[in-house]
Amino acid sequence: MKIGIIIERxxxxxxxxxxxxxxxxxxPIFFAALMFLPALLMTQAxxxxxxxxIAVVDESTMFIGKIDDTDFNTFxxxxxxxxxxxxxxxxxxxxxxLYIPATTLNVPTNxxxxxxxxxxxxxxxxxxxxxxxxxERQKMLASGIDPEIVKASATSxxxxxxxxxxxxxxxxxxxxxxxILGLFLALVIYFVIFxxxxxxxxxxxxxxxxxxxxxxxxxxKPFELMMGKIIGIALVGLTQFxxxxxxxxALSGVASAFxxxxxxxxxGSVMNQPIAEMGVQxxxxxxxxxxxxxxxxxxxxxxxxxxILYFIGGYFLYSAMFAAIGAAVDNxxxxxxxxxxxxxxxxxxxxxxxxxxxxPDSSFALWMxxxxxxxxxxxxxxxxxxxxxxQVVVSVAILFITFIVFTWLASKVYRTGIxxxxxxxxxxxxxKWIKY
Amino acid sequence: MNFLEINNVSKSYGxxxxxxxxxxxxxxxxxxxxxxxxxxxxxxxxxxxxxxxMPDTGQVLLNGHPLTPNDIANxxxxxxxxxxxxxxxxGEQAIYLAQLKGMSKKEADKRLRQWFVKFGIASWxxxxxxxxxxxxxxxxxxxxxVIHEPKLLIFDExxxxxxxxxxxxxxxxxxxxxxxxxTILFSTHNMSSVEELCDNIxxxxxxxxxxxxxxxxxxxxxxxxxxDVVYKPFDGSEETKLTVSSTNPNExxxxxxxxxxxxxxxxxxxxxxxxxxxxVSSSNQ
Numbered sequence: 001m002k003i004g005i006i007i008e009r010x011x012x013x014x015x016x017x018x019x020x021x022x023x024x025x026x027x028p029i030f031f032a033a034l035m036f037l038p039a040l041l042m043t044q045a046x047x048x049x050x051x052x053x054i055a056v057v058d059e060s061t062m063f064i065g066k067i068d069d070t071d072f073n074t075f076x077x078x079x080x081x082x083x084x085x086x087x088x089x090x091x092x093x094x095x096x097x098l099y100i101p102a103t104t105l106n107v108p109t110n111x112x113x114x115x116x117x118x119x120x121x122x123x124x125x126x127x128x129x130x131x132x133x134x135x136e137r138q139k140m141l142a143s144g145i146d147p148e149i150v151k152a153s154a155t156s157x158x159x160x161x162x163x164x165x166x167x168x169x170x171x172x173x174x175x176x177x178x179x180i181l182g183l184f185l186a187l188v189i190y191f192v193i194f195x196x197x198x199x200x201x202x203x204x205x206x207x208x209x210x211x212x213x214x215x216x217x218x219x220x221k222p223f224e225l226m227m228g229k230i231i232g233i234a235l236v237g238l239t240q241f242x243x244x245x246x247x248x249x250a251l252s253g254v255a256s257a258f259x260x261x262x263x264x265x266x267x268g269s270v271m272n273q274p275i276a277e278m279g280v281q282x283x284x285x286x287x288x289x290x291x292x293x294x295x296x297x298x299x300x301x302x303x304x305x306x307x308i309l310y311f312i313g314g315y316f317l318y319s320a321m322f323a324a325i326g327a328a329v330d331n332x333x334x335x336x337x338x339x340x341x342x343x344x345x346x347x348x349x350x351x352x353x354x355x356x357x358x359x360p361d362s363s364f365a366l367w368m369x370x371x372x373x374x375x376x377x378x379x380x381x382x383x384x385x386x387x388x389x390x391q392v393v394v395s396v397a398i399l400f401i402t403f404i405v406f407t408w409l410a411s412k413v414y415r416t417g418i419x420x421x422x423x424x425x426x427x428x429x430x431x432k433w434i435k436y
Numbered sequence: 437m438n439f440l441e442i443n444n445v446s447k448s449y450g451x452x453x454x455x456x457x458x459x460x461x462x463x464x465x466x467x468x469x470x471x472x473x474x475x476x477x478x479x480x481x482x483x484x485x486x487x488x489x490m491p492d493t494g495q496v497l498l499n500g501h502p503l504t505p506n507d508i509a510n511x512x513x514x515x516x517x518x519x520x521x522x523x524x525x526x527g528e529q530a531i532y533l534a535q536l537k538g539m540s541k542k543e544a545d546k547r548l549r550q551w552f553v554k555f556g557i558a559s560w561x562x563x564x565x566x567x568x569x570x571x572x573x574x575x576x577x578x579x580x581x582v583i584h585e586p587k588l589l590i591f592d593e594x595x596x597x598x599x600x601x602x603x604x605x606x607x608x609x610x611x612x613x614x615x616x617x618x619t620i621l622f623s624t625h626n627m628s629s630v631e632e633l634c635d636n637i638x639x640x641x642x643x644x645x646x647x648x649x650x651x652x653x654x655x656x657x658x659x660x661x662x663x664d665v666v667y668k669p670f671d672g673s674e675e676t677k678l679t680v681s682s683t684n685p686n687e688x689x690x691x692x693x694x695x696x697x698x699x700x701x702x703x704x705x706x707x708x709x710x711x712x713x714x715x716v717s718s719s720n721q
Contacts, residue, residue: 005535013524211519215580218486218513219536221505419488421517 003224003231010203010232015239024240028247052095052123054113057085059102062138067098067130073123086114098127107135178384179357185307185380190350193314193376194343196237200319201335203229204326204418213418222415227407230319234312306383306392313399314376317406318342324410327417328425328433338427345373353381360385370395372402409434438497439464439619440485440588445494447480454480455491456643462621462636467614469634469651470623471708473716477643478623479516482590485621486513498588509538512586516593516623518577520565527552527561530580537584544583551579555605570597578606582613589613590621595629607633627709639712641719647711655705658714662704663688669696679704 014020056077058064067075075098078085085097096115100108111131113119140147204226207213216225325338349356349368356365360382368378369387375395379387416433417425440462447455455477462468472478483489485496487503496503498510520529527548534544552558555575565573574597582589591610595603610633614620622634630637631651639647647654663685666677676696682688685703692698 002536002538005532009532013521206521210521211515211517212521214488214515215513215518215533215577216536217488218511218515219508219533419483 002220003228006220006225006228007232007235010229011235011239014199014233014236020236020240024243025247028244028251031244031248032251054115054123055080055085055088055094055097056100057082057097058100060100060108061102062108063100063131063134066134067127070123070126073126089114089116100131107138109135179354181303181384182357182381183353185303185383186350186353186377189307189311189314189376189380190346192237192241192311193318193346196233196315197319197322198339199233199236200230201322201326201339202332203233204323204414205329205332205335208327208418208421209331217418222418223411226320226323226411226414230316230323230407233319234315237311237315238308303383306379309396310376310379310399313372313396313403314346317372317399317403318346320403320407320410324413324417324430327414328420328430329417330421330423334424338430346377349374349378349381353377356381357385360387366391370398372399375399437464438462439499440468440621441497442481442485443495443497445481445484445491445496447477447484447489447491454643455484458494458640458643458645460638460645460648462619464619465614465617466635467610467620467622467633469630469637470621470640471625471627471630471637471712472640475642476640478640479592481640482513482515482592482621482623485588485590486511509584510586511588511590512537512581512584513590514577514581514592514594516596518574520573520576522564522566524565525561526563526565526568526576529565530576530583533580534583537586539584547583548579551583555579571599571602574598575602578609582609585618587618588621589618590623592623593625594622595624595626603629627707627712630708637708639715641716644719646715646719651708654711655708658706658711660704660706664700664702664704665692666699666701667692667696668699671696675699 051072051074053074053076056063056067056075057080058077064077069075076094080088082097082099085094085099088094089097095117096113096119099112099114101110101112102108108131111127113124113127137147140150207216207225220228321342322339325335325342328338329335352364352368356362356368356378359365365378365382368374369382369391371378375398379392379395383392413430413433417430423429438461440460442458442460445455445458446453458477458481460468470478470481480489484491485503487505487508498507520526524532527545530548531541531544534548535541539547549558549561552561557572557575560568560572560576565576568576578594581591589610594606594610598606607629610620610622622630624630634651636650637648637654638645649657660681661683662679662681664677664679665688666675668675680688685701689698689701692701
């Protein structure tokens, strides 16, 4: 089959290009950096942050020995007067001084911290919660309540929203995360369709302006050449995705080996620390585990398959149109009048992404994920929220039937256009070619 | 035996008739000139032979049978507007184009290297096309056209962009290909090369055939019965040169022999160029 020879050339010439290699290897570094930079910065910040020593002048004497040292702060209880302590801070002996004035009537509820440098919020909240515990305990004891009973009776109430669906039984729903994931997938599919689709268009224009086209169409049918190009470039795209995936995972693996925090996906453990330090109640730290729960609840392999199906369908549909445009014009500057209206089709679901995500089961969202020109983006926006399988099947079927019809129409325009030079082509002219 | 026969082919684009009832017969192992001004329909006719476009009516017979998609491997086509992928290496590209004509990669590689040596361009194999001059690219294109040893070769303006030395090289190659058995269809505006190479020609204008035949016959048909005569008069004066029209050359020679010693006697035949210009301009009126 000659189409195989064409696919091979289209594939190899692109894969061997320096720019392909560059993008293939740089992008995963970028992805990995995106994943790791926050974690890396945090751990680095800890390393460079020296331990701060804070002197405690406790005139109330209630808190002596009650504020625990943390990883970053040591608390030293001193007998100096507050003014002396302040001078010692100025001399650099201490990084700060915590002053708890004595109170006569009530339990102390005020404290002051003096320092030359800004004291991090995590320190003040640590102090606040430590003092709070001491005072509360004091008050309970004073009222004859056993603090242990109070502790035991503390209950955290967790309200979860659970959506009922026929498919997977009951599932927890988490709006924001799914919206972000959907938006990310939609953006990626939107860009890859345009990036690889316009590569098809440029390839066609290249052959036309090079005038190699006449030699080639005397050897193969224009349809074979067009399909060979489209398939070859699709394979370039899939190769790129595959390499990105593999390299990103590999880089993540390497990077996590160099980081003190053991594995990538527990990057949350890094984030856990400041949260704990801020004295947030244990019940609230559940927010983070919840995020991981969401991540676990999403079926990534289903999403991946959908992504690949919609990439292939959407790419073929749009690149067939792009190939026809490339054949119709004489140079790249003439493509705009045709590319703009076509790209608008894919922009519609993109700009209405928040509407779709706000009500992923609305009829608008349904239409956006069914109409073949918008469905690659429309469905990507909906898919993390869970889409009934029949909708995916119908939508993919419509998409693939449309791309077959459009490839056929495009090949008619292509066949006429590639051998036509020096003619300003209009939409009217293109429809005439379809009728030939 | 006619290797290529075109029978009553017509083609229209919209309301414009590009070819009107064109028929030609090209004998095996001959060079056939396809002549005509720009826009006469030559390229359309060639595209029909290459099955790039289909005729509205009429039939093309190759070696006695109607054209089939398999005949692509039997045809080599050098278009007038030709080019190569600029970023691709010369050798790789030549192999690719040969593969599209149905050759295996190995066979294409072997034969191409022989041709590259023959044309003295072996050192270009790994160069990118964009590094070559236009004339150099044309050489590569010529090789790619003939590499699969097609039985029918179609050359559209093969000499454009070549210097005289390479034109000569190409002419000899074309003649050699014919002698080896190829049938050649040759389209050009260069009338001197038509006279040199073509056995038969057809002249078309505005899609209509206006002249067909062997180069010799056509010249005979359009001759004006004029003769260039040079003789040395008996009275000892200088050699005399004159152009005489006569329908009876024997009588003319006899008259001259009475006046002096005949030095040379040549019939003036019209050049193909003159015939071309006269016919096209009269058919345009």
